[in-house]
Amino acid sequence: MFKLFTCSSNRVKAVARALSYKTNSISGVLQLQVMLNVNNIRKDFPILNRKVNGKPLVYLDNAATSQTPKQVIDAIVDYYSNYNANIHRGVHTLSQEATDLYEASRIKIQKHFNAKHAHEIIFTSGTTHGINLVANGFASLLNKNDEIIVSALEHHSNIVPWQMLCERTGATLKVIPMNLEGELLMDVYDTLLTAHTKLVFVNHISNALGTINPIEYIIEKAHNVGAAVLIDGAQSCPHIKPNVQELDVDFYVTSAHKMCGPTGVGMLYGKEAWLNKLPPYQGGGEMIDQVSFKKTTYAALPHKFEAGTPDIAGGIVFGTAIDYMNSIGFEHIAAYENELLGYATKALQTIEGLKIYGTASNKTSVISFNLEGIHPYDVGTILDKLGIAVRTGHHCTQPIMDFYKIPGTVRASFAFYNTKEEIDILVSGVKKAKMMLS
Amino acid sequence: MSITDIQNEIIEEFSMFEDWEERYQYMIDLGKDLPMIKEAYKTDSNIIKGCQSKVWVHAELKDDKIEFTADSDAIITKGIIAILIRSFSNQHPKDIIDANTDFIDQIGLKEHLSPTRANGLVSMIKQLKLYAIAYQTQL
Incomplete structure (x- = not known):
């Protein structure tokens, strides 16, 4: 068999297995937090050993992109070393092997998200591509009487394609507003839905604030008026395992690089x-079935939406990344990250003049904050000099920043390979920045 | 003083500091002495694009020299624009156009020269030189 699929570290598997016996109760989860061996997990990530500006890297920009474990890096090398060929068209062995690997990864993704069919999984270049693909498709299905609903928490990539779609079709764009905590107002959402609503687009988790949106409710209500729902899962897939059939969602999109993939x-x-x-x-x-200059017929799913040679290695190791995360276990990841979030929130709140934006009761390990009277860019620059990687700016969510009347925030986002010691370094870094910049 | 002389002076000042913290602290201090742009000129059209923080720059021709004023909402950015303006202000447009900006590297702020850097130092230099090109045509 292909070596590519043997790359999950045995140690991680063993830890995960040992832990899986203890996850059936809350106390099991708590026990597991202690047992999730972060120091061992960190050894899977070569980049965590490097220094930045002479200091050990403290990587807290996981909501922008996650780091890549050596299992995934090795799988990329393995693919190019042993299987590289174009897929779906060669009769030669290499091409068939590469095709098998690519399609096996599709099935892996199907199983992970619990899709009914493998051909319901379309490989894309990322979340933005997926959103644009759907928006473009709906252009032929909408007219000027139709309405589209998005949320105030959306990333620009989930606003602009719909605005473009509305311009093309004359449809109206409506927005679900948010409260100061960064939660969407579901009672207002109810009033926005009408018989004209054709599409609802919401992110599962806000990238800027970390709010987990009530997508089950949103989907159910949209279906009641006959509207389709697309959920942007870019921020959720690193933390939870969405079940698309249970959610009954019409479209779900995500990117591999947010979940340890390329x-x-x-x-x-x-x-x-x-x-x-x-x-x-x-x-x-x-993407074609038959081509002549008179008429072309299209290929069946999923190939209809996969024109041209795809990122074959990327598609294959997307599966490796999913294997890796599952070997640690999403319930363990969520429990540990939640502990980090609580620890960091408490520690940061001890800093006078520090304000956290996005205080929803249901949120993931993202903390967006500002120091009073200090520009987030300045804070980010000082933290960088200390080896701490955070994101600063508007996070591609200018409407949220306008809502809070701020130019941007400093955003620290934690992954399962971060530690409390790193959070301590962040907190002292923020204190130092405050001292230097006040 | 020529642009080169001013830049050498800045290099000498920065060489007195031992670590990045002191250099940044000094840069922040220099930002406090920035020739302040008049509120009336703090318009959207005077904002330099490519900066995560806002930077406004105004240029005026006085006799045959250009005088720059500026401001920013971030204090590190303010320090950077202050250093640039100190070396370019009250100079002939031609000298500004011809000036090189290698001194940024030499004062230990090289990381700000990267085009991916969100502070837009590269955009600032370009904008100051564009003003010089524009005024050169009026002389």
């Missing part, structure tokens, strides 16, 4: 009936 690859899940209804997004090789 950049430039992602997936779009769509219900079979919807994917059959939407026209192809891009024309090219791979």
